[in-house]
Amino acid sequence: MYCLVRGGALVWRFWVSEGFWPPAEVFSKGGNGGCGLVRRGHWPRLGPCLFVMNKPLLRVSEVACARGGLTVLEGISFDVHAGTALILRGPNGSGKTTLLRTLAGLQTAVAGEVSVADETIAYAGHADGLKGTLTVAENLSFWASLFGFGAITPALGAFELSGLADRAAQSLSAGQKRRLGLARMLVTGRPVWLLDEPTVSLDVSAVALFGEAVKRHLAGGGVAVIATHIDLGIEAEVLDLSAFRAVAPRGGAFDEAFI
Amino acid sequence: MKGLLQRDLRLAIRAGGGFGLALAFFLIVVILVPFGVGPSADVLAPIAPGVLWLGALLACLLSLDRIFATDYEDGSLEFLATAPVPLEGVVAVKALAHWLTTGLPLTLAAPVFGVFLNLPSGGYGWLVASLALGTPALSMIGAFGAALTVGLKRGGLLLSLLVLPLYIPTLIFGADTVRRGVDGLEAGTSLILMTGITLGTLALLPFAGAAALRVNLR
Secondary structure, eight states: OEEEEETTEEEEEEEEOSSSSOOTTTBOOSOSSSOOBOOOSSOOOEEEEEEOTTSOSEEEEEEEEEETTEEEEEEEEEEEOTTOEEEEEOSTTSSHHHHHHHHHTSSOOSEEEEEEOTTOEEEEOSSOOOOTTSBHHHHHHHHHHHTTOOOOHHHHHHTTOGGGTTSBGGGSOHHHHHHHHHHHHHTTOOSEEEEESTTTTOOHHHHHHHHHHHHHHHHTTOEEEEEOSSOOSOOOEEEEGGGGBOSSOTTHHHHHTTO | OHHHHHHHHHHHHSTTSOTTHHHHHHHHHHHHHHHHHOSOHHHHHHHHHHHHHHHHHHHHHHTTTHHHHHHHHTTHHHHHHHSSSOHHHHHHHHHHHHIIIIIHHHHHHHHHHHHHTTOOGGGHHHHHHHHHHHHHHHHHHHHHHHHHHTTOTTHHHHHHHHHHHHHHHHHHHHHHHHHHHHHTSOOHHHHHHHHHHHHHHHHHHHHHHHHHHHHHHO
16 A cells, blocks of 8 residues: 655555555655655556545445355454454354455355445465466466556565476366465555465474565554464464354254255 | 467367367267268268268367366466456357367368268258358357366266357258258258357357356355
């Protein structure tokens, strides 16, 4: 997120979908008095979304969500402001994935409202979305082109995949595949990251790499909602979902009628 | 969108992508028919238009379940659904990629296969024209069926049962075009009717397919 500053007052914050994240030299951040826009070699392409400052990037109010027709979570409310992260915790089956999928818009909330600007969400689920017969670079380039993002080299570098760029994805180890799946988040250029158990099959150093990537994302004004049980070394609020478990799962009576 | 098309074509051509499978299947069907009904030109010539169209249609069916199933299994479909491209466009592009890797090669190879079946000379132009205008409908209807059955166990079998009845109008008018061409009759009407069906499916089914995908991703 970058701020356009005129006469000391912040006019707009917005996203830049060009180059690696965050290209600090493109814009100076607010508070330097004059116009905060610093031109680099060429004008960066502006992302599709504009934000006025202080509005939370993601607002969840009284949301209830269901899995397999049963309401598993209800009454969830939180705001995630630019530059902050939210860690979701809870035992297996407590609805972390369901909540993240609801936030991503893959399924609709049973009740309540998820407010998030259009086309700001990047979601990474359990699967990495890789094609085994394509190379690492081809896999990443595809997603980069789909999201209108140019360079993949910084994303490869951030997850130490540069040496593997020409390898077929099917010959990667599980941890390397996961790193490639996470590198995909960097080429989306999107501010709201929703990550579902991102550290599965990652080793200690790869978890550290991922923590650094999230920190850089947050420092650039992005937000992240992460379902994980591992300490990523980032300062974040923790939301324990077991407190929001639906008291009486609706739909139970319906099922019983068929038994 | 261009990136998606490139990726799908690349995947189809790489090892295990199934490119050429449809063509080989078509070839085998066309070769088996003379073994079944006898090599006599009098028997083969009248049934050639129907057999060629049926062969092309069944060959098209072979690779349909791959349109969305692989993307669903590896999670790509969820990413595509949250990407800045409309899901309707994704369905249309996937159908286009399927047509480029099956329908188009089938159309180009059909005249050669026509010789195997002793197709009379008047039919070749109509055969290529009808396949060129009819096979896009096969791919589009197939993509819709694949979107409906994505995520189901053994969905490929169900897909065939769903899609084959929807292929009937295209088959009727496609084969009729060639038959009339062979007999020297006016074949344009059938061709136009079939093209109408193709245009209708191209206009409507991307939306239906996208709606089916949204339900299946839930």
